[in-house]
Amino acid sequence: MSQLSAIIVGANAGLSQMLAQKLSAEGVQLGLLAANLDGIAPLLEQLPDNTLAQEIDIFDSNSARDQFNQLWQQMNGAHLVIINTAASHQDLELPWQEEKMVIDVNVSGFTALTNLAFANLCEQGYGQLAAMTSVAGERGGANSAFHATKAFQQNYLEGLRLHAQRKKLPVTISDLRLGFIEKMQAKGSKAWGANLHKMTNQILNDLKKAKHTIYVTRRWRLISWLTRLLPEFIYNKRKFK
Template sequence: MTRTSAIIVGASSMLSKEIAKQLSAQGIELALLAHDANTISEFAATLPTPAHVYDLTIETPQRLIAQLESVWQEMGDVRLVLINTGLNSYHPDLPWTLEQEIIDVDVRGFAAVCNTAFRLFRTQGIGQIAVINSIAGQRGGPSVAFHAAKAFAQNYLEGLSMHAQRLKLPITITDIQLGLLDKAALQRSRLWLSPVDEVARQVVSAIIKGKRRVYVTKRWRLVAWLIRMLPEYIYNTRHWQNKKH
């Protein structure tokens, strides 16, 4: 058996890379899955522990399931599967092609990863699934499929957690609710936009502590609460103006 290892599904983003750095610094061997593995090969070589890179085929669930099973066997002693995937786009005409792409990745692909990881952890008897999710799932929004997909993810993870409890298995499900960082970036808000290393630090801390649900950064908990509490006629005024794309 090798050292404890983790699989990061969707490893090419800045956040995923920073999380990988922090996990590797703790002696964890990594499997990094990205849409184009070549783009992260040089990064993987800089990590202090072995980091293996693989191409990610999240839009085709059956291939993805087989791929995850293969990576699992290669790694050995996998204790964490971290999922950081997702498409988000907006067009006022809501073209079905765009909606379908988001659903294929954010719903079908996401569920395939979670289902496979849960099954493998169940056989192993222990493990943790952690997901970079979004508070966008609290309510609907102009990016219709994206908001709906994040709500799906939130409920899917809650269901997996309940299932693990019914089976009396030490499988931890961690729902990491990121704030609306894209909007904060567009508004250049120093209050709501935190450095990526701090975001990653809070993510890794939540994973280590085995949190069920956490808001990152912590101040976004207040925004999530306000989003849930606002009556629809007030919440909708945020979206009356045409959104640029």
């Protein structure tokens, strides 16, 4: 493979679309996976003709793996795989169907794809797997399934990193721990948001440096560290509407 190439799973979100545009501007050939190809049609119009796209059903692990592999084979492998797909919900009554949906996407779907991407990268002998997790994964929270599944993702990625080291392969595993994205700020203070340009620039710079655990934006490293130090009787005093 002479041209650099990247696969983005969950391409129909603001963050992944901006990543796709910036990677493409750097000459990276892209393969995009999205639940609904119509949704990424406007993005595809802005990308070079050699961009490939494939529909993916994250709720059906076996199909999702087949769909990922079809794209992988079409592209003859990839240097970088970014997993962006994730589900969340905001109902503080924690309805089981919603919790289950989050677990299906963030645990079953996530594991099906990261497991396959890791195996493919190992077989290829090099490459980088990056996944968007969240600072929410570092402690429990009101969106219980979201916090818990992001913790699972962080733990699974650390395990994959251990296997890459064990196999002595130049396969990098990057855990992108995101804070809040600006579009979510309707519910909170704008001061906690970070605009997509800043986030995507930082993500691409840190991925190029093959960093393992990346806080996006950087101030979330300190906030996370302080949050982890809080005793539970203080941490649980936060108010939720």
